[in-house]
Amino acid sequence: MTERTEKMTGARAIIECLYREGVDTIFGYPGGQVLPIYDALYDSKIRHVLVRHEQSAAHAADGYARATGKVGVCLATSGPGATNLVTGIATAYMDSIPIVALTGQVPLSMIGNDAFQEANITGITLPITKHNYLLQDANDIPRIMKEAFHIASTGRPGPVLIDIPKDLTTELIDFHYPETVKLRSYNPTYEGNIQQIKKAAEEINRSSKPVIYAGGGVISANASEYLRALAEKVQAPVTTTLTGMGAFPVDHPLFLGMLGMHGTKYANYAIQESDLIIAVGARFDDRVTGKIRSFATNAKVIHIDVDPAEISKNVRVDIPIVGNAAKVLEDLLKYVDRAPTDDWLQRIAHWKRSYPLHYIGGMDNIKPQYIIEQIHDACKDAIIVTEVGQHQMWAAQYFRFSEPRTFISSGGLGTMGFGFPASIGVKIAKPDRVVFDISGDGSFQMNSQELATVVQENIPVIIAIFNNGYLGMVRQWQELFFDKRYSYTCIRNSVDFVKLAEAYGALGLRVKQPSEVRPAIEQAIASGRPTLIDFWVECEENVSPMVPAGAAINEIMDLERKA
Amino acid sequence: MKHTLAVLVENRYGVLSRVAGLFARRGYNIDSLAVGVTEDPTISRMTIVVRGDDLVLEQVTKQLNKLIDVIRVTDLGTEDTVERELVLIKVNADVKNRSEIMQIADIFRAKIIDVASKSMIIEVTGDENKIKAIEQLLKPFGIKEMVRTGKIALRRGPKSI
Numbered sequence: 001m002t003e004r005t006e007k008m009t010g011a012r013a014i015i016e017c018l019y020r021e022g023v024d025t026i027f028g029y030p031g032g033q034v035l036p037i038y039d040a041l042y043d044s045k046i047r048h049v050l051v052r053h054e055q056s057a058a059h060a061a062d063g064y065a066r067a068t069g070k071v072g073v074c075l076a077t078s079g080p081g082a083t084n085l086v087t088g089i090a091t092a093y094m095d096s097i098p099i100v101a102l103t104g105q106v107p108l109s110m111i112g113n114d115a116f117q118e119a120n121i122t123g124i125t126l127p128i129t130k131h132n133y134l135l136q137d138a139n140d141i142p143r144i145m146k147e148a149f150h151i152a153s154t155g156r157p158g159p160v161l162i163d164i165p166k167d168l169t170t171e172l173i174d175f176h177y178p179e180t181v182k183l184r185s186y187n188p189t190y191e192g193n194i195q196q197i198k199k200a201a202e203e204i205n206r207s208s209k210p211v212i213y214a215g216g217g218v219i220s221a222n223a224s225e226y227l228r229a230l231a232e233k234v235q236a237p238v239t240t241t242l243t244g245m246g247a248f249p250v251d252h253p254l255f256l257g258m259l260g261m262h263g264t265k266y267a268n269y270a271i272q273e274s275d276l277i278i279a280v281g282a283r284f285d286d287r288v289t290g291k292i293r294s295f296a297t298n299a300k301v302i303h304i305d306v307d308p309a310e311i312s313k314n315v316r317v318d319i320p321i322v323g324n325a326a327k328v329l330e331d332l333l334k335y336v337d338r339a340p341t342d343d344w345l346q347r348i349a350h351w352k353r354s355y356p357l358h359y360i361g362g363m364d365n366i367k368p369q370y371i372i373e374q375i376h377d378a379c380k381d382a383i384i385v386t387e388v389g390q391h392q393m394w395a396a397q398y399f400r401f402s403e404p405r406t407f408i409s410s411g412g413l414g415t416m417g418f419g420f421p422a423s424i425g426v427k428i429a430k431p432d433r434v435v436f437d438i439s440g441d442g443s444f445q446m447n448s449q450e451l452a453t454v455v456q457e458n459i460p461v462i463i464a465i466f467n468n469g470y471l472g473m474v475r476q477w478q479e480l481f482f483d484k485r486y487s488y489t490c491i492r493n494s495v496d497f498v499k500l501a502e503a504y505g506a507l508g509l510r511v512k513q514p515s516e517v518r519p520a521i522e523q524a525i526a527s528g529r530p531t532l533i534d535f536w537v538e539c540e541e542n543v544s545p546m547v548p549a550g551a552a553i554n555e556i557m558d559l560e561r562k563a
Numbered sequence: 564m565k566h567t568l569a570v571l572v573e574n575r576y577g578v579l580s581r582v583a584g585l586f587a588r589r590g591y592n593i594d595s596l597a598v599g600v601t602e603d604p605t606i607s608r609m610t611i612v613v614r615g616d617d618l619v620l621e622q623v624t625k626q627l628n629k630l631i632d633v634i635r636v637t638d639l640g641t642e643d644t645v646e647r648e649l650v651l652i653k654v655n656a657d658v659k660n661r662s663e664i665m666q667i668a669d670i671f672r673a674k675i676i677d678v679a680s681k682s683m684i685i686e687v688t689g690d691e692n693k694i695k696a697i698e699q700l701l702k703p704f705g706i707k708e709m710v711r712t713g714k715i716a717l718r719r720g721p722k723s724i
Binding site: 122123126127130131134136151183184185186307308309311312313 | 572573576577580581584588618621622625626628629630631632633634635
């Protein structure tokens with residue numbers, strides 16, 4: 001049966017496409033060239049969250065996508081509206097997050113004339129989108145919308161942008177939504193090659209010192225259960241990247257914590273001594289490998305990834321398997337057995353006992369690590385969103401994640417200002433979960449205007465500012481590598497965050513003593529309101545341990561400061 | 564090492580900038596790039612000559628394949644491939660040396676396509692070595708202008724890519 005076509009404007013067609021794709025919420029900001037689209041939104045069933053800066057619309061769509069696995073959608077007008085999305089799109093691109101960004105554009109006939117609020121956003125976003133479109137015919141709207149959602153969410157996910165000239169949104173078209181996508185040039189591989197999988201299994205079964213190295217690809221492929229099954233069947237330890245955090249339960253005896261620059265010592269030692277690395281949905285980023293020539297020199301490498309371009313990009317791979325992490329792991333499980341890893345696990349247990357993550361607790365000063373532990377104790381199933389910097393690393397190190405999609409952080413691009421707007425998308429996607437934005441006093445000021453959004457829309461996220469008066473991660477590097485010359489990293493007393501929260505109508509709490517930490521967290525959770533907690537933490541606490549830039553990852557050192 | 568890639572792409576707005584942009588931002592060097600529509604009007608074919616070792620070539624190929632508008636990438640190699648480039652050379656020529664230049668053109672089976680009182684335009688087709696050779700021979704007369712299409716190439720035999 002063919003669907004009857006219906007006459008509608010381009011703008012209504014766009015909204016209808018969103019509806020057909022199962023979109024319930026979009027994040028955006030209106031403007032001249034998207035007026036017809038906003039008019040069509042006015043009486044549609046789709047919820048529109050009005051942010052206060054377009055960058056936040058992209059981050060909120062990203063947070064929504066990370067929390068759910070669905071495609072997040074953001075909408076902005078032409079010119080500055082579109083360029084404000086850029087950081088958010090780049091953030092999603094680097095972490096392979098499926099979002100669709102819709103931008104208004106000046107009418108077709110005016111493109112190229114430097115018209116008011118014109119920017120060549122398809123050109124600008126060429127290197128930071130999986131694909132993008134400049135609509136040139138209103139009749140293409142249904143097909144291109146369908147393709148955009150398909151491309152964003154399949155294969156290696158990523159952002160897709162559609163630039164929409166205004167005149168096309170007022171044109172009448174015959175609306176027919178295609179059921180399938182026909183793209184002859186786009187066919188992602190999902191099933192792993194079975195011969196390669198068997199070869200990998202043989203290698204795994206005879207390895208005595210394997211390490212599973214899991215990244216964000218495990219989460220985007222919903223492969224966590226298979227990952228756990230593989231680790232348990234083989235009895236292989238598991239380390240994750242920052243974006244892989246949550247893919248494996250932190251409290252599991254086979255878990256090594258995060259690896260790399262601020263990973264655990266035992267994860268890094270294990271990688272360096274391993275005879276086999278089983279990389280799943282991870283891309284051997286420089287923050288993970290440290291000095292690449294010294295990385296796991298005795299290990300064979302099995303690399304499971306949906307993107308063939310990641311194979312042997314940074315590290316030479318012995319057994320590549322291109323495919324969806326869940327499908328490949330499911331197949332791999334059929335051929336693996338328990339590997340002879342008893343001695344290896346004992347050695348790792350010894351490292352874990354000898355070199356645990358640790359900090360020296362403070363009597364008078366609040367230790368940032370302590371806040372993370374207290375948040376976990378108060379609410380074990382909270383979803384933790386972060387900004388970028390020291391607080392991000394402490395959250396990854398000290399929160400005991402037990403399930404995927406509960407740690408949401410900008411890994412690849414490292415975008416300060418990501419967390420708060422992303423937490424808006426997360427909370428909307430998961431209204432029953434407690435959502436914390438772990439923030440620094442630097443990062444928060446990059447998108448603090450969204451306090452208006454969370455109050456207006458009553459989105460009760462909790463912002464925990466780790467206020468140390470510094471751009472802390474940069475200060476840490478200045479302390480270690482620039483002789484404590486704190487060049488432009490001191491931001492002390494720049495703002496009264498409690499008053500700022502109150503000015504927007506949010507709840508503001510200030511915490512100066514360790515004893516006040518837990519009550520404030522509980523008050524924030526109980527309030528059911530958007531809440532900002534301004535934690536005055538130890539000013540010069542360092543993230544420890546640390547691999548200096550350019551060093552091998554086993555050259556990892558302790559940096560803790562006295563109480 | 565030089566590689567010749569045949570890249571089939573959707574014949575669509577913006578595809579060239581996607582491909583060129585990819586080379587620029589990943590730091591790959593293009594020696595030449597020729598593009599035109601194929602027997603199927605919805606498909607264009609690019610012939611890209613790229614410099615790099617096998618690892619670079621592997622990355623270039625994979626990254627090109629990731630572009631949604633790229634249909635197929637083939638490394639043509641050199642042995643069973645015919646390669647040609649078309650070059651137009653405007654050279655200083657007067658009554659005294661015109662016949663000498665025409666003789667050179669003749670040896671290379673090049674064509675004279677424009678003759679003026681003080682210049683000639685020579686059209687020459689061939690592989691890289693041939694073009695280098697005629698360029699060397701014409702240099703002493705003074706090459707005023709030169710334009711080349713970039714290399715295009717096809718596999719020998721009945722099979723297509």
